[in-house]
Amino acid sequence: MQDIILLDNIYKIYDMGEVQVMALKGVSLTIQQGEFVAIMGASGSGKSTLMNILGCLDRPSRGNYYLEGIDVSRFSKNELAEVRNKKIGFVFQNFNLLSRTTVWENIELPLIYRKRMTKTDTDRVHQILNALGIETFKKHYPNQLSGGQQQRVAIARAIVNNPALLLADEPTGNLDTVTSMDVMNILQNLNQQWNITIILVTHENDIARFARRIIVLKDGEVISDTPSESYHFTPTSKTS
Amino acid sequence: MSILFKIAIRAIIRNKLRSSLTVLGIVIGVGAVIVMVSIGQGAKVIVEKQIESLGTNVLLIFPVSTLHTATRGVEGGVTLTAEDALAIKQECDAVTYVSPGIRATSQAIYGNMNWTTSVLGVGPDYQTIRNWPLSSGQFISPQDVNAMAKVCVLGQTVSANLFGALHPVDKIVRINNMPFKVTGVLSVKGESATGRDQDDTILVPYTTVQRKIMGITHVDMILASTVTSEARFEAIDQITALLRQRHRIRPNEENDFTVISQVEFASKIVETSRTMTILLGSIASVSLIVGGIGIMNIMLVSTTERTREIGIRMAVGAKEKDILLQFLIEATVLSSIGGMIGVVLGVVLSKFVSYFGGWPSLLSPLSIAVAFLFSNMVGIFFGYYPARKASRLNPIEALRHE
Numbered sequence: 211m212q213d214i215i216l217l218d219n220i221y222k223i224y225d226m227g228e229v230q231v232m233a234l235k236g237v238s239l240t241i242q243q244g245e246f247v248a249i250m251g252a253s254g255s256g257k258s259t260l261m262n263i264l265g266c267l268d269r270p271s272r273g274n275y276y277l278e279g280i281d282v283s284r285f286s287k288n289e290l291a292e293v294r295n296k297k298i299g300f301v302f303q304n305f306n307l308l309s310r311t312t313v314w315e316n317i318e319l320p321l322i323y324r325k326r327m328t329k330t331d332t333d334r335v336h337q338i339l340n341a342l343g344i345e346t347f348k349k350h351y352p353n354q355l356s357g358g359q360q361q362r363v364a365i366a367r368a369i370v371n372n373p374a375l376l377l378a379d380e381p382t383g384n385l386d387t388v389t390s391m392d393v394m395n396i397l398q399n400l401n402q403q404w405n406i407t408i409i410l411v412t413h414e415n416d417i418a419r420f421a422r423r424i425i426v427l428k429d430g431e432v433i434s435d436t437p438s439e440s441y442h443f444t445p446t447s448k449t450s
Numbered sequence: 451m452s453i454l455f456k457i458a459i460r461a462i463i464r465n466k467l468r469s470s471l472t473v474l475g476i477v478i479g480v481g482a483v484i485v486m487v488s489i490g491q492g493a494k495v496i497v498e499k500q501i502e503s504l505g506t507n508v509l510l511i512f513p514v515s516t517l518h519t520a521t522r523g524v525e526g527g528v529t530l531t532a533e534d535a536l537a538i539k540q541e542c543d544a545v546t547y548v549s550p551g552i553r554a555t556s557q558a559i560y561g562n563m564n565w566t567t568s569v570l571g572v573g574p575d576y577q578t579i580r581n582w583p584l585s586s587g588q589f590i591s592p593q594d595v596n597a598m599a600k601v602c603v604l605g606q607t608v609s610a611n612l613f614g615a616l617h618p619v620d621k622i623v624r625i626n627n628m629p630f631k632v633t634g635v636l637s638v639k640g641e642s643a644t645g646r647d648q649d650d651t652i653l654v655p656y657t658t659v660q661r662k663i664m665g666i667t668h669v670d671m672i673l674a675s676t677v678t679s680e681a682r683f684e685a686i687d688q689i690t691a692l693l694r695q696r697h698r699i700r701p702n703e704e705n706d707f708t709v710i711s712q713v714e715f716a717s718k719i720v721e722t723s724r725t726m727t728i729l730l731g732s733i734a735s736v737s738l739i740v741g742g743i744g745i746m747n748i749m750l751v752s753t754t755e756r757t758r759e760i761g762i763r764m765a766v767g768a769k770e771k772d773i774l775l776q777f778l779i780e781a782t783v784l785s786s787i788g789g790m791i792g793v794v795l796g797v798v799l800s801k802f803v804s805y806f807g808g809w810p811s812l813l814s815p816l817s818i819a820v821a822f823l824f825s826n827m828v829g830i831f832f833g834y835y836p837a838r839k840a841s842r843l844n845p846i847e848a849l850r851h852e
Contacts, residue, residue, distance in 0.1 A: 267765065267845050288769045295767020306762050306849060310464050320766040322453045367766065 213276070214374055214407050215241040215264065220273035220283075222259050222430075233259040234270070235430040241409065243374075246401040248410045248421035248438070256430040258379075261411050265298055265377045266290045278374055295323050299368030299376045301397075303383035305360045307352040313363050314339075314348040320371040338366045342396065358389035365396060369406060376400070376408045382417055394420040454772065458779040461752075472748045473788040476825050479738030480792025481799060483821040484813070486734040488800040490727025491812035497719050506679040508579055508712040509545075511538075511672040511689060528668040529706045532656060534696060535573070535672045541692055544676050544685035547575035550669035552659045558652060559624040560612040567608050569625060569652045571659030571669075579675040580639075587619040587634030590655050594633075598657045602630040606638045606649040626663050630654065682711050731817075735824070741788065742828035749781050749836035760840050761848025774841035781833020782826060789825035793818055 222234040233256045241247055251257040262268040263275060266282060269290070275283040282293055299320075300306075307316050317338060321331045339345035342362045352360050361381060368376055378397060382390035398420050400406045412418050419438055426434040462469045513530040532550045539548040552571035557564055576582075577589045587603070594601050602623065609618050618632045639648040660666055676685040686709045693707055753760070760773055768776075796818070800811040 262846050265765075267849075288771075291764065291767050291769040294765060300765050302849070306758065306765070308759055308762060311460075319763070322457075323763075323767045323769070323772055327453070371767075 213240045214243045214245075214278055215239070216274075216276040216279075217264075218274040218276070220260075220263065220270045220275060222256070222263065222268070223271040233430050234263075236273070237427075237430070237432055238273075239425065239432060239435065241407065243407055244401070244405045245423060246398070246408045246410070246421045247423045247425060248412055248418040249425050249427060250411075250413060250415075250418055251427035252413065254429075255427040257411050257427050259430075260427065261377060261379055261409075264375070264409060265300060266293045295320055296371060297374040299371065299373040301361070301364050301368050301376065301378040301381045303380035305352070305357075305364045305384070307360055307363055307367075309352055312349050312351060313344065313355070316352065316363055317366045317370050319367060334370060334372075338370050342366050356389075357385050358392055361385065361389075361393050362396065365393070365400070369400065369404070374407060376406050378408060378410045380412055381410070382412070382414070390417065454776050455779055455783075457776050458783055461756075461776075461780055462783060465752075468748060469784060472745055472784050473791065475741030475744035476738065476785050476788025476828065477741075477792040477795060479734070479741040479828075480789050480821045480825045481795035482734035482737050483731060483824070484793060484796025484818055485799045485803065485811075486730035487727060487817040487821075488796070488811040488813045489803060489809060490723065490730050491814055491817070492804065492810040493723040493726060494720060495810055495812050497723050506713050507676045507682060509674045509676065509682060509685060509689070510710045510712065510715075511674065511693070512708045512710070513668065513671070513706065514708055528666075529697060530669050530672060531667065532660075532669055534693060535669065535674075537692060537696060538672065538674055538689055539575075542674075542685060542688040544681045544688055545674045546677055547578045547675045549573035549576040549579055549673045550656045551576075551671045551673055552656050552664065552666075552669050554659055554663055556626050556652075556663065558608065558612060560618075560621065563612045563614075565608055565611040567605075567650050567652055569602075569654060569659065569663065571656035571663075572653050572673075573656055575675075576653065576673065579673050582639060583637045584634045585637040586617070587632070589634055590653060595655045595657050598661055599655060600628060600630045600658060600662065601633045601654065603634045603636060603653040604632055605636050605651040605653075607647055608650060608652055609635050625652065625654070628662060679713070682713070686711065738821075738824060738828060741825075742785070742832040745781055745784055745829060746832035746836060748784075749777060749833055750839070752780075753777060753836050753840040756840075757843065757848050757851040760843050761845050761851065764843070764845035765849060770841040773843075774837045777837035777840050778830065778833050781837065782829040785825050785829025785833075786822075789822045792825065793822055796821070 217237055217239050220234050220237045221232065224231040224233060237260060249257050249260060259268070263270050266277070266285070269285070270283050273283065274281050277293065277297060282290065285293065308319070314335065318331070318335050321327060321335070336345070339348055342365060344359065344362050344366065347355060347359060347363070352363065355363065381397070382393055385393060394417060397408055397410070401408050410418070410421055418424055422438050424436055424438050425432055511530065513528065535548045535550045538545055549572050554569045554571070555566065556569045557566045572590065573595055574590055574592050584603070585606070589603060590601060593599070602625065604612070604618055612618070612623060613621070618635055621632050622629045623632060624630070636649070636653070641647060656669065674685065674689065676682045689709050690705065694705065697706055699705065763773060797813060800813060803809055804811040
């Protein structure tokens with residue numbers, strides 16, 4: 211399998227005036243196409259920083275980051291924006307949907323920042339709406355939806371551009387247990403059946419067990435990188 | 451681009467009240483500019499019409515030198531005579547018609563009506579020089595001048611005050627307690643460039659004024675018309691040379707008379723009215739700029755309020771340029787909507803002013819176009835800073851913004 215991500219000795223140093231804070235101290239890891247990885251760690255462990263770098267929202271201070279074989283660690287802001295647009299999908303804890311904007315418009319958002327909307331793009335939005343079982347809400351506004359439904363819309367938006375990598379940052383943090391399981395099942399299905407590479411950031415063991423590999427960070431370093439012991443997968447009809 | 455346009459429009463519609471208040475500033479600005487400029491232009495039109503009524507080929511000759519005007523004033527010049535006028539007519543080939551002018555103030559009486567007005571002694575050419583048709587009767591003839599006849603031609607204001615609805619021709623009015631026969635009535639001329647009622651006058655032969663009313667031998671001024679409007683400079687030179695010779699002025703001496711062209715005289719007034727237009731327009735522009743600051747204010751609030759939206763857009767791949775354009779388009783759309791409403795408001799208001807205020811307003815397409823374009827530029831100018839601020843946001847921080 212192809213290395214979708216190769217991190218080579220990544221450092222992130224925040225210059226806080228007098229002191230320098232080292233958020234990442236030489237993180238190296240590889241993630242392959244089709245993996246479902248959970249990144250765990252206490253707050254302050256550097257997992258958010260790693261997440262931002264993986265998501266091309268930020269650049270490492272040192273080290274190299276190869277995404278699909280391309281070194282993106284020295285890309286300009288605009289180049290990073292383009293990488294995010296084409297290769298990365300985000301799912302956030304607080305959903306981050308545009309308010310007063312319909313579900314449909316939220317989902318097509320990554321596509322409108324490309325050159326031109328085509329028939330294929332419209333078909334793609336339809337396909338995703340159907341796959342996630344939210345086509346009945348397409349004209350609704352986010353505030354008319356439940357938390358679980360909103361997170362489905364967010365997932366739909368994350369995969370509409372057919373990304374190489376789906377980054378989920380505490381995707382169940384604002385959801386109750388039942389809905390959390392539901393959302394995790396969707397992610398698992400996307401990983402298994404659509405073969406989307408997923409990186410999940412969480413501090414909950416119950417959520418991390420949906421992944422197949424668990425990386426634990428502490429003080430900006432990887433302290434363990436193991437396959438998930440309790441990995442289980444139950445296909446659901448929603449994403450088939 | 452069209453997508454960004456759509457996004458901007460949607461954002462404007464989302465906040466209807468705020469958007470309309472923002473637009474209001476520009477509406478008032480553009481409206482004010484258009485109204486002010488059209489009022490100023492109207493004033494210019496009035497003045498230009500009056501210049502035309504004066505005649506663009508008319509020269510005035512006064513018996514003072516330009517140098518002495520400042521020290522001695524206009525009074526007391528006795529150097530011009532009716533013979534000077536005749537000589538000008540005969541010897542200056544750039545000049546076609548010449549008439550002396552003597553001004554006196556007198557009371558005119560008809561029956562039990564009386565009216566104090568200016569009595570102007572003129573020659574037969576006066577009517578042609580001033581291009582002033584009669585509404586009835588006849589003008590002063592050369593024979594009247596030779597005979598110092600007690601005849602007069604009434605201006606409309608005088609005619610209305612003495613005769614009302616009666617027909618004045620061949621009636622006798624008393625001027626300075628002397629009976630004058632009315633030979634004609636002038637048509638309406640209206641106000642002069644300086645606001646004097648030109649119809650409030652009685653014209654009599656200049657010889658009659660000299661001998662019978664005032665007992666003088668000089669004239670107050672000489673009016674001359676030139677062949678064409680362009681010939682006036684040549685005519686000024688000819689008249690100056692002739693009068694210097696007639697008045698025996700040595701080469702190193704100052705003129706004891708002044709030749710003024712009506713055009714030059716009136717163009718000063720036009721200049722004044724242009725200055726007024728510029729002044730009014732610039733005062734109005736200030737309100738347009740204030741409107742622009744309003745837009746900037748709202749856009750700044752809006753970018754802060756929508757920080758998370760900007761973060762989301764950046765996360766899914768919006769580039770700096772996309773965010774910049776989105777907010778810039780929003781500001782520009784707001785200001786051009788304001789501009790359009792402002793144009794309509796300005797046009798309606800200036801029609802209103804000219805209808806109820808009795809002031810002619812001239813809507814110049816140029817001022818409308820400039821005001822509209824300026825409003826767009828205000829939008830771009832004041833929208834740029836907030837838009838740039840938005841586009842420079844860090845996506846990570848923007849996403850975390852509550």
